[in-house]
Amino acid sequence: MAVIYDFALQGAQMLLVLLLAPLLTGFVRKVKARLLSRKGPPLLQPYRDLLRLMRKDVVLADNASWLFRVIPYLVFAATWVAASLVPTFRSGLMFSWTADLIAIIAVLGSARFFLALAGMDAGTSFGGIGSSREVMISSLAEPAMLMIVFVIALIAGSTQLSTMAAFMNSAEVGLRVSLGLALIALTIVAIAENARIPVDNPATHLELTMVHEAMVLEYSGRHLALIELAAALKLLLYVSLIACLFAPWGIAPAVVAPIPIFIGVAAYIGKLAVLGALLAVFETVIAKMRVFRVPEFLGAALMLALLATLLRFVSGSF
Amino acid sequence: MMVTVALFGVLTLVALAPIAIAILAVPLSGKPNATGFVYGACLIVTLILFLLALHVLLEHPAASTITLPLGLPWLGAHFRIDPLSAFFLVVVNLGSAAASLYALGYGRHEEAPQRVLPFFPVYLAAMNLVVLADDAFSFLLSWELMSLSSWALVIADHRRAENMRAGYVYLLMASFGTLTLLLSFGLMAGGDGAYAFDAIRASHPALGTAALVVILALIGAGSKAGLVPLHAWLPLAHPAAPSHVSALMSGVMTKVAVYGFIRIAFDLLGPPQWWWSLVVLALGGVTAVMGVLYALMQRDLKRVLAYSTIENIGLIFASLGLALAFKAYGMHVAAALALTAALLHVFNHSLFKSLLFFGAGSVLTSTGTRDMEKLGGLIHRMPQTAFVFLIGCTAIAALPPLNGFVSEWLSFQAILLSPQLPSWGLKLMVPAVGALLALSAALAAACFVRAFGIVFLGRPRSSKAGAALETDTNSLAAMYALAATCLIVGILPGIFIDALAPVTQMLTGARMPVQTGAEWMSIVPIAESRSSYNGLLVFVFMVITGMATAFAIHRFASDKIRRGPAWGCGYPDASPLTQYSASSFAQPIRRVFGSLVFRAREIGTMPPPGSRAPATLTVQLRDLIWDFAYAPVANAVASIAERLNYLQFLTIRSYLTLVFAALVILLTVLATWP
Numbered sequence: 003m004a005v006i007y008d009f010a011l012q013g014a015q016m017l018l019v020l021l022l023a024p025l026l027t028g029f030v031r032k033v034k035a036r037l038l039s040r041k042g043p044p045l046l047q048p049y050r051d052l053l054r055l056m057r058k059d060v061v062l063a064d065n066a067s068w069l070f071r072v073i074p075y076l077v078f079a080a081t082w083v084a085a086s087l088v089p090t091f092r093s094g095l096m097f098s099w100t101a102d103l104i105a106i107i108a109v110l111g112s113a114r115f116f117l118a119l120a121g122m123d124a125g126t127s128f129g130g131i132g133s134s135r136e137v138m139i140s141s142l143a144e145p146a147m148l149m150i151v152f153v154i155a156l157i158a159g160s161t162q163l164s165t166m167a168a169f170m171n172s173a174e175v176g177l178r179v180s181l182g183l184a185l186i187a188l189t190i191v192a193i194a195e196n197a198r199i200p201v202d203n204p205a206t207h208l209e210l211t212m213v214h215e216a217m218v219l220e221y222s223g224r225h226l227a228l229i230e231l232a233a234a235l236k237l238l239l240y241v242s243l244i245a246c247l248f249a250p251w252g253i254a255p256a257v258v259a260p261i262p263i264f265i266g267v268a269a270y271i272g273k274l275a276v277l278g279a280l281l282a283v284f285e286t287v288i289a290k291m292r293v294f295r296v297p298e299f300l301g302a303a304l305m306l307a308l309l310a311t312l313l314r315f316v317s318g319s320f
Numbered sequence: 321m322m323v324t325v326a327l328f329g330v331l332t333l334v335a336l337a338p339i340a341i342a343i344l345a346v347p348l349s350g351k352p353n354a355t356g357f358v359y360g361a362c363l364i365v366t367l368i369l370f371l372l373a374l375h376v377l378l379e380h381p382a383a384s385t386i387t388l389p390l391g392l393p394w395l396g397a398h399f400r401i402d403p404l405s406a407f408f409l410v411v412v413n414l415g416s417a418a419a420s421l422y423a424l425g426y427g428r429h430e431e432a433p434q435r436v437l438p439f440f441p442v443y444l445a446a447m448n449l450v451v452l453a454d455d456a457f458s459f460l461l462s463w464e465l466m467s468l469s470s471w472a473l474v475i476a477d478h479r480r481a482e483n484m485r486a487g488y489v490y491l492l493m494a495s496f497g498t499l500t501l502l503l504s505f506g507l508m509a510g511g512d513g514a515y516a517f518d519a520i521r522a523s524h525p526a527l528g529t530a531a532l533v534v535i536l537a538l539i540g541a542g543s544k545a546g547l548v549p550l551h552a553w554l555p556l557a558h559p560a561a562p563s564h565v566s567a568l569m570s571g572v573m574t575k576v577a578v579y580g581f582i583r584i585a586f587d588l589l590g591p592p593q594w595w596w597s598l599v600v601l602a603l604g605g606v607t608a609v610m611g612v613l614y615a616l617m618q619r620d621l622k623r624v625l626a627y628s629t630i631e632n633i634g635l636i637f638a639s640l641g642l643a644l645a646f647k648a649y650g651m652h653v654a655a656a657l658a659l660t661a662a663l664l665h666v667f668n669h670s671l672f673k674s675l676l677f678f679g680a681g682s683v684l685t686s687t688g689t690r691d692m693e694k695l696g697g698l699i700h701r702m703p704q705t706a707f708v709f710l711i712g713c714t715a716i717a718a719l720p721p722l723n724g725f726v727s728e729w730l731s732f733q734a735i736l737l738s739p740q741l742p743s744w745g746l747k748l749m750v751p752a753v754g755a756l757l758a759l760s761a762a763l764a765a766a767c768f769v770r771a772f773g774i775v776f777l778g779r780p781r782s783s784k785a786g787a788a789l790e791t792d793t794n795s796l797a798a799m800y801a802l803a804a805t806c807l808i809v810g811i812l813p814g815i816f817i818d819a820l821a822p823v824t825q826m827l828t829g830a831r832m833p834v835q836t837g838a839e840w841m842s843i844v845p846i847a848e849s850r851s852s853y854n855g856l857l858v859f860v861f862m863v864i865t866g867m868a869t870a871f872a873i874h875r876f877a878s879d880k881i882r883r884g885p886a887w888g889c890g891y892p893d894a895s896p897l898t899q900y901s902a903s904s905f906a907q908p909i910r911r912v913f914g915s916l917v918f919r920a921r922e923i924g925t926m927p928p929p930g931s932r933a934p935a936t937l938t939v940q941l942r943d944l945i946w947d948f949a950y951a952p953v954a955n956a957v958a959s960i961a962e963r964l965n966y967l968q969f970l971t972i973r974s975y976l977t978l979v980f981a982a983l984v985i986l987l988t989v990l991a992t993w994p
Contacts (some may be wrong), residue, residue, distance in 0.1 A: 079866035125778030126888035130900020138908035
C-alpha cells in the first residue's frame with residue numbers, strides 16, 4: 003500500500019511539473035506585459051501554442067539527420083526527469099535518491115549538449131552561432147552551478163536535495179554569508195541557463211545576440227513544441243530549486259498524510275507565483291547586455307560561488 | 321602461477337615481432353596476410369591476458385611472484401601480480417584487445433605494414449611488462465622498451481616531416497622522463513642497490529629523500545602521462561601514429577604512466593607527507609583546464625583527442641592528489657573514495673578515448689583527412705561510426721547516464737569530504753581545484769559538441785567528405801564493444817566500484833562500502849542521506865519518458881514530415897562554406913579564455929574601397945608554455961652545442977693535452993676527496 007502511495011506521489015510530482023511549466027511561462031509573460039502597460043496574452047496561451055504546434059507537420063531541413071529528429075525527445079525526457087527529481091511540494095519522494103543535485107545538473111547538461119548538437123545539424127550559420135554561444139555560456143554557468151552545489155552541500159552535509167531542503171528548513175541554518183553569496187550566484191546562473199534577459203531574450207527571433215532561439219531555429223511542429231516545453235520545464239526547475247533550497251517552507255515531509263501535502267502544493271504554487279513575478283520585474287527593469295559582457299556577468303557568479311566555497315572550507319561558521 | 325602464465329603471454333607477443341618480419345620478408349605462395357595474422361594473434365593473446373588479470377582482480381588470490389635469472393646478476397628479474405597490477409593489466413589488455421580487433425580492419429589500409437607490424441606486439445608486451453615488473457631494473461627496462469617501440473610506431477609514416485619532428489620531441493621527452501625515474505629509483509634503492517620492490521618497501525627513506533623521490537617520480541611518470549607543463553610531446557606524437565596505436569598511446573600508455581606514479585607514491589614509499597598532495601593537486605587541476613582549452617583551439621581531429629587526454633590525465637592526478645592528502649591524514653575511507661574515483665576514471669578514459677581514436681581513424685581512412693575544416697555531414701555517409709563516436713563524445717563530456725560522469729561524480733564527492741582535512745594549504749587548494757575540475761568538465765562538453773558537430777553534422781566541407789564510405793566490420797565491432805562497455809559502466813557502476821576494492825584496500829587500507837547490495841543498484845559512496853546516484857534509473861527513466869512521449873505524439877497529434885531547404889532566417893546561400901567552421905565555433909571561448917591563456921589575437925585586414933583584394937582574418941595563438949619553458953632550453957642546448965662544435969676540429973696535440981688535463985683534474989679530485 004505504502005509503495006503504491008509513494009509511486010502515486012512520484013507520478014503526481016511528474017505530472018504537476020509538466021502541467022505547471024507552461025503556466026509559469028505564461029504567467030511571467032503576462033506580468034511582464036502588465037508592467038509594460040500591455041494587456042498581454044492570456045495565461046493559458048502557452049498551452050494553446052503547444053497544442054497547435056503538436057498538430058502541425060514537421061518541416062525538416064533537407065540534410066537534417068536522424069539525430070535532429072531524436073534530439074527533441076531526448077532533451078524533453080532529460081529535462082522532465084531532472085525537473086521531477088527536484089522536491090516541489092513534498093520531500094523524500096520515491097525516486098528522489100536516483101540523482102543528487104550534482105547529477106541533476108549533469109542531466110540538464112546532457113540536454114544542453116544534445117540541443118547544441120541539433121543547432122549544428124542543419125549546417126546553417128545561425129544554428130552554429132547559437133550553439134557556439136550556448137556552450138560558451140554553459141562553460142561558465144556550469145562550474146558556477148557546481149560551486150553553488152558545493153557550498154550548500156558543505157553546509158547541509160549532503161548533495162541529496164531532500165536532505166538539503168530538510169536541513170535548510172531546520173533551525174541550524176541561520177544567516178550565513180556563504181548562503182547569501184550562493185543565492186546571488188544561483189540567481190545569475192538561473193537567468194543565464196534559462197536564456198532570460200539580460201543574457202538572452204526569449205522573445206526575439208531575428209537578432210544576432212540571440213543564443214537559445216538561434217540554436218532551435220530549424221525546429222518546427224511537434225519538435226518545436228517539445229523544445230519549448232523543455233525550456234518551460236527548465237525554468238520551472240530552476241525556480242523550484244531556488245524555492246526548495248532558499249525558501250523550503252511548507253514542503254511536506256516524507257510522511258503519509260494528506261493535509262501537509264495540500265499545504266505543500268499550495269505553498270509551492272505560491273512560491274512559483276512570487277518568484278515568477280520577481281523574474282518579470284527583473285527582466286523589465288534591466289536591459290539586454292552584449293553577448294561578450296555575459297562572461298563577465300557569469301564570471302561574477304563563478305567568483306561569488308568560489309568565494310563562498312572557500313569561506314566554507316576555511317571556517318564552518320560562515 | 322598467475323604471473324608465469326602472464327609472462328608466457330608477454331613472451332608470445334614478443335615472439336610475434338620476428339614472425340611478422342619473417343612473413344613480410346619471405347613471400348610465400350600467394351599473398352601473405354601478415355596483417356591479419358599479427359593482429360589476430362595479438363587479439364587472442366591480449367584477451368587471454370585480460371581474462372587472467374580479471375580473474376586475479378575479482379578472485380584476489382595472494383600476490384603471485386616469480387624471479388627469473390635475467391637482468392642484473394645479483395638481482396634477477398622479479399615479476400609479480402598483485403591487485404594494483406591486476407587492475408592495470410585489465411586496462412592495458414582490454415585496450416590492446418580492442419585495438420587489435422580494430423586493426424584487423426584498419427590495418428589493411430596501412431601503406432607500409434613492415435613499419436608497424438613488428439613493433440605493435442612488442443609495444444603491447446612492453447606495456448604489460450611495466451605493470452608486471454617487481455624490481456626497478458625490469459621496470460625501467462620495460463618502460464624504455466615501451467617508449468622505444470611506441471617511438472618506432474610514431475614515425476611509421478616517416479615521409480611526413482611533422483611526424484619526424486614529433487618522433488624527435490617524443491624521444492627527447494621520453495629519455496628525460498626515464499632519466500628522472502632512474503634517479504628516483506636510485507634514491508629509493510639507496511647505496512646498497514636494493515632494487516627489488518620488496519626491499520624498497522621494507523626500507524623507509526628519510527623525509528627529504530622521499531620528497532625528492534616523489535618529485536622525480538611525478539616528473540618522470542607525469543611526462544609520460546602528459547601533465548602540464550611536461551605535455552608538449554603528447555599532442556605531437558599521439559596523432560602522428562596510426563590510429564589504433566594513437567588509441568593505445570592515449571588510452572592505455574598514459575595509464576601505464578599513472579600506474580608508475582601510483583606504484584611509487586602509494587606503494588613503495590610508505591606513508592605520504594601531506595604537502596605531496598598539494599603539488600599533485602595543483603598540477604592536476606591546471607593540467608585539466610589547460611588540456612581542454614588547448615583541445616578547443618585545435619582543428620586537427622586527432623590532436624583534439626590528444627589534448628583531451630591531457631585534460632583527463634589532469635582529472636586523474638587531481639583525484640590521486642586528494643587520495644594522497646586523505647591518506648596522509650589517516651582518513652582511510654575518504655582516501656579509498658578518491659582513489660576509486662581516480663582508478664575508475666583510468667578505466668573509463670581508456671574505454672572512451674580508444675573509442676574516439678578509432679572513430680577518428682575511420683574518418684581518416686574514408687576521407688583522407690584529419691582536418692576538421694574539411695569534414696562535415698559524415699553522419700549521413702558513416703551512420704554507424706557517427707553513432708558510436710557520439711556515445712564516446714557523450715561519455716567523455718561527463719554526461720549521465722554514461723561512464724565519464726560516474727568517475728567525475730565520485731571525484732566531486734571526494735572533494736566534498738575534504739573540509740575535514742586539517743591543513744590550511746589543502747583547505748585553500750582543494751576548492752580551487754574543485755572549481756578547475758568543474759570548469760574543465762564544462763569545457764570538455766563544449767569541446768566535444770564542437771568535435772562531433774563539425775565532423776559529423778552539417779554539410780560536407782570538401783568533396784572527399786561528401787564521398788566518404790562507412791568503415792569495415794572489424795573496426796565497427798571494436799567500436800561497438802567499447803561503446804557498450806561505456807554504457808554498462810555508466811548504468812551499473814556499482815559492480816566496477818566493487819571490483820576496485822582490493823586495490824584501494826591494498827593502497828589505502830580501506831575500501832568504499834559494498835555497492836552491489838544497494839537498493840536498485842544505486843551507488844552510495846558514504847550514506848544514502850548524503851549522496852547517491854543511480855545511472856540505471858536515470859537511463860531507464862529517460863528512455864521510457866522519451867519513447868512514451870514519441871509514441872503519444874505520433875499517435876495522437878501528428879507524425880507527418882515534410883522536407884524543405886534549411887530555413888536559417890531566410891533560406892541562406894546553400895554553399896557549405898556558409899556553415900560555422902571549427903575555428904568559428906571556438907571563437908566565443910577563444911575570446912573569453914584565449915586572450916589570457918594563449919594571448920589570442922584576431923588580426924583583420926580590410927582592403928580599401930575599390931580594391932578587389934579579399935579581406936582576411938588571421939587568428940594568432942601563442943603556446944606560452946612552449947615559448948617560455950621549452951624554447952629557451954632548446955635554444956640554450958643549441959647554442960652550447962654550437963660552441964662545443966669547435967672541439968671537433970682540434971689537432972691531435974690539443975686532444976692529447978685535453979686528455980692529460982682531464983686525467984690530472986680527476987686524480988686531483990680523487991686525492992682531495994674527503
